[in-house]
Amino acid sequence: MLSFFTVDCLIFTFHEGKLKVLLNERNEYPYRDWWAMPGYFVDKQEEMEQAVNRIAYEHTGLKNIYLEQLAAMAGLKRHPEGRILTVAYMALVRYDDVKNKVKPVTNYMRQAKWFDVNEVPELAFDHNDILKLGLKKLKRNLNYSTAPFELLPEKFTLTQLQQIYEAILGETLDKRNFRKRMSNLGYLKELDEYQTGVSYRAARLYKLDKRKFLKLFT
Numbered sequence: 001m002l003s004f005f006t007v008d009c010l011i012f013t014f015h016e017g018k019l020k021v022l023l024n025e026r027n028e029y030p031y032r033d034w035w036a037m038p039g040y041f042v043d044k045q046e047e048m049e050q051a052v053n054r055i056a057y058e059h060t061g062l063k064n065i066y067l068e069q070l071a072a073m074a075g076l077k078r079h080p081e082g083r084i085l086t087v088a089y090m091a092l093v094r095y096d097d098v099k100n101k102v103k104p105v106t107n108y109m110r111q112a113k114w115f116d117v118n119e120v121p122e123l124a125f126d127h128n129d130i131l132k133l134g135l136k137k138l139k140r141n142l143n144y145s146t147a148p149f150e151l152l153p154e155k156f157t158l159t160q161l162q163q164i165y166e167a168i169l170g171e172t173l174d175k176r177n178f179r180k181r182m183s184n185l186g187y188l189k190e191l192d193e194y195q196t197g198v199s200y201r202a203a204r205l206y207k208l209d210k211r212k213f214l215k216l217f218t
Helices: 048-060 127-140 147-151 158-169 175-185 210-217
Strands: 002-015 018-026 039-043 066-073 085-092 109-116 188-194 204-208
Touching: 002 048, 002 127, 002 147, 002 158, 018 158, 039 048, 048 066, 048 085, 048 109, 066 127, 085 127, 085 147, 127 158, 147 158, 158 175, 158 204, 175 188
Parallel strands: 002 085
Antiparallel strands: 002 018, 002 039, 018 109, 066 085, 188 204
């Protein structure tokens, strides 16, 4: 038995220097043929966390992804069938972990696709508003959140880290100042390892020192 509220999953990744969001093409009414965030009704016997994990898997084929609650949306006009509350969650995933797994397994979603956040079409329901909220939260919490590192490989270059910051902020950062600032924060661990399989000069790799990060911001 279904309840009268839904769960929507705003799933971000980072690929080819772009911040991207996962959208599904709907295959049922309302909004058939529209793009939308993964989401559906919550079963009355489910806990919220069970529902969001189930729905994320049904629509994307992804399990055990990082999720945090973003907002509750209850506008009267958000759904053609009346006031149906949705709880929106935001997820951050590494592209290499999911690039071959995004495949909806429901009858009401036709396909799934990653979109550049700057090239998202008009979405079903109020999903454009939810996307704006997610981007705003990423930007607001950028300097004291592990969000950039949830989108990067475990070992990364400073250039990759700067690209993440630029994609979230929507602006170009000065390379020298960015690296000086990251160094002064003290939670990046410099490794005795370098990039492999690149045609240019290999850059040094770094890791997030979570202990130092938590000590700094808690």
